[in-house]
Amino acid sequence: MKLFNVVLVMMLVAVTGIKAQPASNSVIGKWESDEKDVRMEFFKEGDQLRARLLWGNKIVEADGRTSKKDEKNPDKNMRSRNIIGIISVTELKWNGKEYTGGRIYDPPSGKTYDCKVWFEKDKLYLRGFMGVSMLGKTVPWHRYNGLD
Numbered sequence: 001m002k003l004f005n006v007v008l009v010m011m012l013v014a015v016t017g018i019k020a021q022p023a024s025n026s027v028i029g030k031w032e033s034d035e036k037d038v039r040m041e042f043f044k045e046g047d048q049l050r051a052r053l054l055w056g057n058k059i060v061e062a063d064g065r066t067s068k069k070d071e072k073n074p075d076k077n078m079r080s081r082n083i084i085g086i087i088s089v090t091e092l093k094w095n096g097k098e099y100t101g102g103r104i105y106d107p108p109s110g111k112t113y114d115c116k117v118w119f120e121k122d123k124l125y126l127r128g129f130m131g132v133s134m135l136g137k138t139v140p141w142h143r144y145n146g147l148d
Contacts, residue, residue, distance in 0.1 A: 027099070027117060030054065031124055032144035039144050040089065042117075049099050049117070051089035058108045059083040072110030083107045089126075092117060104128050 027049060032039045038056035042049060053059060059068050067084035092102035098118035104126070105112045113128040113136070122142070129136025 026119065027124060030144040030146075031141040032146075034123075034140045034142060039146075040141075042089070047093060048090065049092035049094070049102070050087050053084055053086055053088050053107070055084065068107075070107050070110075072107065074110055089115065089117075 027042045028044060030039060030041045031051075037058070039054040040051040041054055042051045044050075057064075060066060061068060067082035069079060070081050070083050070086065071079050073079050073081075086105070086107070088105045088107065090103050090105075092099035092115070098116060100116045102115040102117065103112055104115040106128075113130055114133075115126060115128045116133065117124060117126050119125070124141040125138050126141060127133060127136050127138040
């Protein structure tokens with residue numbers, strides 16, 4: 001009987017096109033932008049999703065490894081810290097289908113934006129925006145399996 005129920009559900013999903021929603025923790029891990037210009041590691045802290053910068057072509061020196069300093073940070077006390085390793089995405093909370101209510105700090109500009117994260121197929125999408133989601137930019141990401 002259980003096998004029949006599983007087959008019935010699978011047929012229903014196939015016929016209706018219903019997609020299984022990813023679990024809220026499926027974002028945990030290392031991701032690289034599809035443009036391969038930045039890598040972040042997403043992790044949970046309490047009920048929030050956060051992300052740490054691992055590497056980015058705008059946050060490293062010409063050698064491709066040495067972190068630049070956070071010189072454009074609005075807080076003068078933070079301007080001498082390395083950008084690599086900072087937590088740049090904060091406050092994201094799972095609403096049952098996507099992470100919303102987040103903030104993303106952009107070290108090259110020193111600006112902070114609202115953000116949200118969602119999944120489509122095997123891609124993660126991060127949208128940064130100012131106040132209204134329509135006024136922003138979406139970046140697609142793929143899992144990163146490198147050594148960094």
